[in-house]
Amino acid sequence: MPKSLPVMDISAPICCAPLAAGPMPSDDAVELALRLKALADPVRIQMVSLLMGDPDLEMTASAIAAAVGISGGTASHHLNQLRGAGLVTSQRRGVNNLYRAEPANLEALRAVLNTCC
Template sequence: MPKPLPVIDVSAPICCAPLAAGPMSAEDAVELALRLKALADPARIQMMSLLMANPAREMTAGDLAAAVDVSGGTATHHLNQLRGAGLVTSERRGVNNFYRAEPASLEALRGVLDTCC
């Protein structure tokens, strides 16, 4: 049976001090790796780019699917990965979920990767 992946507490802030600040704990390393893994796909990066082009912008999975040339199911899968990592949020209105980027989460990731302490 495959080993289950750890679950990220997306309500908590991004984990830790910049990488250059010194050794990182194993827990922080796992949390950071899971968040970065959520971004490690070209379609997800394109979706984040579309959502971040205008921070107030909201798009449905169907809109994002058409924009990055994937099926609706594939777009939903990618968006669920991004939402699970705390990089996007969604709001259900009628039959659609509207997705928006969480710029603070991406800014926190940038801060962790910053080479300056």
């Protein structure tokens, strides 16, 4: 069985040099791996893509579930994973949690993966 990654708070934007800058310190590599693990699911990628389409878009879990064709419980699970990685945020309004993309954190992740200057 593969070794599991440690539990860390990865909700803040990642802050490390791009991969092409040379060997990455172990702690930075773990933080990057945890964020990538949160995105390593086709449904989560669909969710982030949906929420990134409009930076001001806020959606309930049930609306996101309907848009990507999954159940509400499954959507909540995936959204919790994305929120834990800091890739989406949620805000309670009345009885609903409204989810939105966290563009700064997604941009920081993109910058680390960027191999071009």
